[in-house]
Amino acid sequence: MVLLLAILSVLSVRCNPKVGRENVLGLVLEIEAVGLPPQDDGGPQARVLVAAVDTVQVTILLPPPVPRPGDFIPLIAEYYRKGNVDYFLDLEKWQIEGPK
Numbered sequence: 001m002v003l004l005l006a007i008l009s010v011l012s013v014r015c016n017p018k019v020g021r022e023n024v025l026g027l028v029l030e031i032e033a034v035g036l037p038p039q040d041d042g043g044p045q046a047r048v049l050v051a052a053v054d055t056v057q058v059t060i061l062l063p064p065p066v067p068r069p070g071d072f073i074p075l076i077a078e079y080y081r082k083g084n085v086d087y088f089l090d091l092e093k094w095q096i097e098g099p100k
Contacts, residue, residue: 015082016080016081016082016084017080017081018078018079018080018081019079019080019081020078020079021076021077021078021079022076022077022079023074023075023076023077023090023093024052024053024074024075024076024077024087025053025072025073025074025075025100026050026051026052026053026058026060026072026073026074026075026087027050027051027070027071027072028048028049028050028067028068028069028070028071028072028073028099029049029050029051029057029069030048030049030069031046031047031048031049031066031067031068031069032046032047032048032049032059033046033047034046034066044063044064045061045062045063046061046062046064046066046067047059047060047061047062048060048061048062048066048067048073050073050075050087052075052077052085052087053077054085056085056087058087060073060075060087060088060089061089062089062094063091063094063095065098065099067098067099068099071099071100072099072100073089073094073099073100074089074090074093074094074097075087075088075089075090076088076089076090
């Protein structure tokens, strides 16, 4: 099963390569949950609904501090050849600057 997932992942990247990456800000719309179980680093997390630049809404897991609705958080947008975009937290900026 793991081998199959690895093969599918490689094929997906080959058929739809990444063509760009950009730092963007996401607007916090709603705090969906606070105090979720920790992932790798052991700290608590919050699940936050965020509006990205192109008005797409994404859910992101954030380490502390917990932002408030209306705050902006640093995101990274990765663009792919077929037009899809993936958003994720810019962890380095988040740890240095926090919400704005």
